[in-house]
Structures are given as structure tokens and as C-alpha cells.
Amino acid sequence: MDVGMYFLISDCTQDQKNLDLEHFGTMHDGLTGIYNKYGFKYGFYRQARRVMDDNLHVEYLMVCLNFGDFKLLNGLYGMTKGNELLMRVGSMLQRRYGQDPRTAYGRIRADRFAMMIPEAIFDPDDYLKTVETIMHGLAAIRFDLQITIGICRVTDRRMPILVLCDRAFLAASVLKTQESNGYVWYSENMMSDRIRDRAILSRFSDALGRGEVQLYLQAQVGAGDRHVIGAEALSRWVCEDGRVIPPAVFIPILEEHGKIWQLDYHIWEMACRLLKSWKDDPVFGSYRISVNISVKDIYYLDLYEVFTHLVEEYKIDPGHLELEITETVFMDKPKEAILLIQRLKEYGFTIAIDDFGSGYSSLSFLKDIQADILKIDMEFLRKTEHQERSRIILRSIVALARELGMPTVVEGVETSQQVRDLTQIGCDIFQGFYYSRPVPVADFEERFPDGLARPWSEPVQAEK
Numbered sequence: 001m002d003v004g005m006y007f008l009i010s011d012c013t014q015d016q017k018n019l020d021l022e023h024f025g026t027m028h029d030g031l032t033g034i035y036n037k038y039g040f041k042y043g044f045y046r047q048a049r050r051v052m053d054d055n056l057h058v059e060y061l062m063v064c065l066n067f068g069d070f071k072l073l074n075g076l077y078g079m080t081k082g083n084e085l086l087m088r089v090g091s092m093l094q095r096r097y098g099q100d101p102r103t104a105y106g107r108i109r110a111d112r113f114a115m116m117i118p119e120a121i122f123d124p125d126d127y128l129k130t131v132e133t134i135m136h137g138l139a140a141i142r143f144d145l146q147i148t149i150g151i152c153r154v155t156d157r158r159m160p161i162l163v164l165c166d167r168a169f170l171a172a173s174v175l176k177t178q179e180s181n182g183y184v185w186y187s188e189n190m191m192s193d194r195i196r197d198r199a200i201l202s203r204f205s206d207a208l209g210r211g212e213v214q215l216y217l218q219a220q221v222g223a224g225d226r227h228v229i230g231a232e233a234l235s236r237w238v239c240e241d242g243r244v245i246p247p248a249v250f251i252p253i254l255e256e257h258g259k260i261w262q263l264d265y266h267i268w269e270m271a272c273r274l275l276k277s278w279k280d281d282p283v284f285g286s287y288r289i290s291v292n293i294s295v296k297d298i299y300y301l302d303l304y305e306v307f308t309h310l311v312e313e314y315k316i317d318p319g320h321l322e323l324e325i326t327e328t329v330f331m332d333k334p335k336e337a338i339l340l341i342q343r344l345k346e347y348g349f350t351i352a353i354d355d356f357g358s359g360y361s362s363l364s365f366l367k368d369i370q371a372d373i374l375k376i377d378m379e380f381l382r383k384t385e386h387q388e389r390s391r392i393i394l395r396s397i398v399a400l401a402r403e404l405g406m407p408t409v410v411e412g413v414e415t416s417q418q419v420r421d422l423t424q425i426g427c428d429i430f431q432g433f434y435y436s437r438p439v440p441v442a443d444f445e446e447r448f449p450d451g452l453a454r455p456w457s458e459p460v461q462a463e464k
Contacts, residue, residue, distance in 0.1 A: 034090045035106030044106025045161045048116035051104045052157055058102060059119045060154040062161075064168035065089070065131065068146030068176055070111035072299060081138060082111075085145075088134045089113055096130070114165050124151060124183045132181060148172040149183035170194055176256045197253050200245070204259060208266055213237050215270040217289070217444040219436035220409060221453040223423050228448045230288035230322070232431065233271045234438045235263060261300040267291060268310060272321065274441060276314040283451045290322035290352060295329050304343050318348035324375065326354050327365050338368055345370060352409070356397070366404065374401040375409045376427075395425050402426065416455070 035044040052060055067073075067085070074082040086107065093105045097117065105115040131147050150172030152164050171186040173194075207213050217231035237245040254260045271289045278284035297303060311318045323344060329337055345351050352373035353365070366374075376397060401408045410422055413432030422430065435453045436444075 034093055035104065036108075044104060044108065044114060047104035047106070048114075048161045048164075051102055051116055052154070055102050055118070056157075060157075061117055061119045061122055062152040062154060062164040062168045063115045063117060063122065063124075063127070064108075064150045064152075064165060064172055065113040065115075066148045066150075066169060066172050067111040068148060070145060073145055075299075085134070085138060086111065088137070089131065092130060092134060108165065112169065114168070116161070116164075119153070124149065128181060128183055146176065147181040148175040150174075150186060151183055152186040167191075173256065197256075200250050200253050201257055201259070204250070204254065204262075207237060207239075208262065210240065212239055213263065213266060215267060215274065215441055216438040217436075217441060218431060218438045219444070219448060219453060220288075220290070221430045221435045223419075223428055223430060226453050227451045228287065228453050229429065230290065231436075231444065232290045232324075233267050233292075235267050236438070236440075255294070255296065258296065258300070260294045261297050264292065264294055264297055265301070265306065268306070272310045272314040272316055275316045275320050279316065283449070284445070288320050288322045288350060290324050290350075292324045292354065293329060295326075298329055298337060298340070303340060304347075307344060307349060308347060319350055322350040322352050322373065324352045324354040325369075325371075327356075334368075341369055341371075345372075366400075371406060373409060374404075374406045375411060377411065391421075391425075398426050 035047055048062075052058075070082065073085070090107060090113075093113065093115065097103045097105055097115065100121070103115065103117045103121075105113070105117075108114050128147065128149055131149075132144075135144050135147060150168035150170065152168040152171065154164060167186045167190075170190050171184040174184045174190065175182050204213075214236050216234045216236045218234060219228045220230045220232065221227070222229050235247060235251075237247075237250055239245065251260065251263070254263055268291050271291050275287075275289055278287060293303065307318075307321070307323070311321060325341065341351055350373065351369070351371040352375050353369060353371045354375045355377045356374055374397070376394065398408050407428040408426075409429040409431055410427045411431050413419060413422065413430040413434050415434060418432075419430060419434060434455060436447070437456060439447065
């Protein structure tokens with residue numbers, strides 16, 4: 001018969017906490033505390049599906065948020081600043097939408113966030129403004145990441161959450177080529193554009209190897225004697241079947257996916273190879289070839305090492321290789337970029353400020369950069385309601401450049417009237433369709449055998 005009982009008592013509080021923490025970790029993102037992609041039971045994808053199934057009469061939106069060049073933030077300021085941004089976004093989502101059982105949100109990966117939200121309560125302008133406020137609140141950051149938001153309306157509730165996310169992020173990616181904050185609604189034609197983009201990316205490396213990406217030249221003509229003094233190096237993608245992929249199509253794609261430096265290096269090397277072949281030519285031997293430096297090049301390449309190596313490898317005069325830079329190259333790391341330009345100039349390279357007059361070109365830029373040439377943006381030559389004001393500004397820029405000892409190159413010269421007007425103003429060099437369209441190297445050499453520039457409409461034999 002039972003005469004009593006005894007108990008074994010142990011403290012399992014910590015074990016239960018560990019179990020709860022492990023369960024939370026499978027569901028939530030460890031950094032921000034909000035749902036992760038899959039989770040164990042209640043990850044974002046499952047939560048998004050659950051709220052839609054529980055609210056059958058609610059019209060939903062998939063809203064995805066992404067930050068452009070997030071890796072650069074970590075590279076420049078370390079992981080701490082990047083993590084701070086992600087945690088602030090996570091806190092904002094919890095604070096603004098965490099009390100609404102009809103809404104699901106989560107961090108998909110890295111700097112990507114997604115939210116399933118009723119259309120009736122979502123204000124895209126307010127959402128964008130809120131994220132911008134978070135961005136501007138980061139202390140000691142000298143540049144803002146691009147904020148891109150994609151919105152996909154849920155028209156088929158059976159569609160997988162993963163597909164809805166992909167469509168919203170695809171819409172957000174449209175903004176990357178515009179380099180501005182904003183939001184974009186998904187449309188069906190975006191999918192065909194993305195397929196085209198992927199096809200271009202997959203073929204690009206092979207196209208370089210097969211020589212499909214070719215060097216084209218556009219002549220630069222002196223205003224005084226109308227002789228060619230050099231050319232700008234441009235790229236053209238000519239497929240094996242003769243089709244030409246316009247630069248306006250493939251260059252933004254390469255920029256978006258971080259491959260623009262490969263294209264730039266390819267063009268730089270071909271330009272150096274051409275300068276070497278011209279070295280002893282009585283006409284072409286004196287020409288400069290100008291090459292463009294993209295904003296991303298300064299992050300992916302050691303530009304001083306690259307350019308000095310190229311001129312040493314091909315044994316060319318660095319003064320014949322003109323490096324074109326824009327003010328945007330200096331926005332993120334101005335001190336480092338200015339030092340780089342000074343070193344390149346001291347080595348002997350010719351430095352040109354490109355697209356001056358576009359965007360927000362500042363006079364301090366001219367003060368800080370000891371450049372050799374000023375290239376004036378073609379926008380000044382376009383028809384405008386304020387033609388006389390444009391002419392006054394252009395005349396002032398030319399006079400200022402002359403005082404600084406910088407010859408001016410005006411791009412986009414297309415008519416004889418523009419040539420006369422620009423000559424009267426005092427411009428030094430013309431570049432544009434009036435004298436030369438971008439052409440392959442062989443056509444360039446055939447067009448200017450004696451270095452004399454003729455209007456493009458005139459045959460070469462006219463003045464022989």
C-alpha cells in the first residue's frame with residue numbers, strides 16, 4: 001500500500017528560455033527582430049499567406065523596399081552603420097504596422113524588406129518619406145543610399161508569395177538606372193524587360209572575348225583651323241549577326257549589376273592599343289583619345305595603378321590619354337578622389353571635366369580640381385524658351401575657363417550655325433554630329449586622313 005510520495009524538483013527556466021529563443025530565431029531575423037524569409041513556422045512568406053487567407057475580402061499589395069549600393073555603405077563605414085539602418089527600418093515596420101493583424105512584414109535578406117498590406121491603408125508617398133527620414137537620421141554619413149520601393153497589386157491570390165516578392169523587387173529595380181528615390185508599380189511588361197536584361201548580362205563576358213564590344217571614335221575639332229585634334233572613345237556592341245545593341249540599352253544594365261568597370265577597362269585598353277599603333281603616324285600621332293571614368297570605377301578599381309600600368313605596357317605618352325571625369329565621381333569620397341586626380345595629373349595624364357553644366361555642377365569643383373580641359377554639356381545647345389539666357393551662361397563659362405587656362409570642348413554640335421555662334425563666343429573645340437558621328441576606328445582613319453575636318457555631309461574627296 002502507498003505510504004507517501006516524493007518529488008524531484010529542478011529549475012528548467014533557462015532551458016525553456018533557450019527553447020523559446022531558438023523557436024523565435026527560426027521565425028525572426030536575428031538583427032531586426034522582425035520575420036525572416038521562411039522561418040520555422042511563421043516566417044514572412046507563411047505570415048503573408050496567412051493574413052491573405054484570413055482576410056479574403058481585403059485587397060492586398062506586396063510592397064518591397066531595397067537600398068541601392070548598400071554594400072558601399074558597409075565598405076565605407078563598416079557593418080555597424082549598415083546594421084543600424086536595417087534595425088531602424090525593422091523598428092519602423094513594427095511600430096507602424098505591428099498592431100494590424102491584417103499586415104505581415106519581414107526582412108527577406110540583406111537590405112531587402114517586404115510587406116503584405118491592405119491597399120486601403122497603404123500610402124506610398126508617406127512610406128517613402130518615412131524611410132528617407134530614417135536614412136537622413138544616420139549620423140556621420142556623408143551620402144544617402146538610393147531608396148527604391150516596388151509595389152505589386154495582388155490580383156491572383158493563388159500566386160506564390162515568392163513570386164509576388166520577385167515582381168515587387170523587379171519594379172523597384174527600375175529606379176536604379178534613374179539614381180533617384182521613389183516607388184514604382186509593377187506592370188507585366190517589366191518581366192520581358194528583365195528577361196532582356198538577363199540575356200545581355202549572360203552574353204556580356206563572351207561578347208568581350210569575341211570582340212563584339214568595339215571601340216568607336218567621335219572626332220574633336222579645333223575651332224581655329226578646323227583640324228582634328230583627337231577623339232572621344234565610345235563603345236558599341238556589334239553582335240556576330242550584325243545587330244547593334246545601343247549603349248542606352250546595355251550600359252545602364254551593366255551599371256545596375258556592377259559590371260560597368262569591365263566595359264570601361266576594355267575600352268581603356270583598346271584606346272591605349274590604338275594610341276600605340278598611331279605613335280609614329282605623321283597625322284594621328286599627335287591625337288589625344290579621351291576615355292570616360294564611371295562613378296563605380298573608383299570603387300572597383302585602383303585607377304592610378306590601372307592607368308599607369310596601361311601606358312607603361314603599351315609605351316604611350318600619358319598626355320595623349322585624356323581622362324574624362326564628372327562631378328558625381330567625387331560626391332561620395334571627395335578627398336580621396338581629388339588626391340587620385342592630382343596623382344594622375346602629376347604622372348602626365350590629361351584631365352578633363354566632363355558634362356559641366358549638367359545637374360548641379362559647382363564652381364567649387366573647378367576650384368578643387370586642377371583639370372586641363374572643360375567639356376561643356378550639350379544641354380546648352382538644345383532649343384529652350386530661354387535661348388538668350390543660355391547663351392549668356394555659356395559665354396560666361398567659356399570666359400571663366402579661359403581665365404583658368406582651360407580649353408573648352410562643346411559637345412553636341414550639330415549645325416553650321418552652332419559652329420559660327422560657338423566660334424564667336426570663343427569655344428576652342430567642337431564635338432558632335434556636324435563634323436563626326438561615332439564611327440569604327442577604320443572609318444575614322446579613312447574619314448580624316450589629312451587631319452582636316454569637313455562637315456559630315458560632305459564626302460572626304462571634296463577637298464583632296
